[in-house]
Amino acid sequence: GAVVSQHPSWVICKSGTSVKxxxxxxxxxxxxxxxxxxxxxxxxxLMATSNEGSKATYEQGVEKDKFLINHASLTLSTLTVTSxxxxxxxxxxxxxxLLAGGYEQYFGPGTRLTVT
Amino acid sequence: xxxxxxxxQSMFIQEGEDVSMNCTSSSIFNTWLWYKQDPGEGPVLxxxxxxxxxxxxxxRLTAQFGITRKDSFLNISASIPSDVGIYFCAGYDAGNNRxxxxxxxxxxxxxx
Numbered sequence: 001g002a003v004v005s006q007h008p009s010w011v012i013c014k015s016g017t018s019v020k021x022x023x024x025x026x027x028x029x030x031x032x033x034x035x036x037x038x039x040x041x042x043x044x045x046l047m048a049t050s051n052e053g054s055k056a057t058y059e060q061g062v063e064k065d066k067f068l069i070n071h072a073s074l075t076l077s078t079l080t081v082t083s084x085x086x087x088x089x090x091x092x093x094x095x096x097x098l099l100a101g102g103y104e105q106y107f108g109p110g111t112r113l114t115v116t
Numbered sequence: 117x118x119x120x121x122x123x124x125q126s127m128f129i130q131e132g133e134d135v136s137m138n139c140t141s142s143s144i145f146n147t148w149l150w151y152k153q154d155p156g157e158g159p160v161l162x163x164x165x166x167x168x169x170x171x172x173x174x175x176r177l178t179a180q181f182g183i184t185r186k187d188s189f190l191n192i193s194a195s196i197p198s199d200v201g202i203y204f205c206a207g208y209d210a211g212n213n214r215x216x217x218x219x220x221x222x223x224x225x226x227x228x
Contacts, residue, residue, distance in 0.1 A: 004158075006158075034216075042220070043119075043204065043218045043219065043220050043221055044159070044204075044218055046215060046216070049214070049215075091156075093158045093159075095158075103147055103208055103213060104149060104161055104164050105149070105161075105206075105216060106161060107151075107158035107159045107160070107161075108158050109157055109158045110156070110157060110158045112156070
């Protein structure tokens with residue numbers, strides 16, 4: 001149980017284009033999902049908290065107009081990187097909050113974004 | 117932002133050896149989570165701890181929630197090559213259960 005999927009697993013795009021990443025909870029409902037960014041050999045950095053049916057909460061320093069988050073249902077959150085630049089190249093990982101029994105976060109497999 | 121102190125940063129061990137790593141925080145935590153991350157993958161939850169003093173096992177893995185609520189350790193017994201990866205501790209500060217706080221990770225290499 002508690003399986004989270006992400007799509008795509010990797011994507012290459014050109015500067016100036018937008019990229020959408022999907023995060024789905026496959027066998028449970030998630031009122032809250034989280035989007036992280038991870039640079040090589042570093043820990044995970046929380047970008048934003050995605051709440052179903054309401055606006056996402058962004059961490060300090062994360063541009064909400066650049067990283068658009070939509071949590072339209074209890075099993076799907078999307079992250080859209082708008083007007084991508086090479087410095088947006090990174091590993092993006094989502095997680096879903098499992099409230100039953102505690103506050104564990106279950107992670108998707110990640111999406112490798114390369115902006116050329 | 118707030119971060120956990122995780123040590124050691126890296127370990128190189130022989131197959132069959134036991135491994136121990138730990139995390140400390142400057143404030144009281146009410147939840148400790150241990151994750152393993154393989155290259156190019158998302159973190160996988162290994163063990164979750166919710167009570168001070170709690171000792172929980174998952175196969176060859178054992179983790180404990182420190183009595184002071186400011187630390188936790190993870191032990192791996194009889195290591196095998198597939199234990200290779202980066203282990204992260206994470207937790208929720210008792211004053212803020214909205215944001216998961218992360219350690220910097222322990223990179224484990226196992227020599228067969």
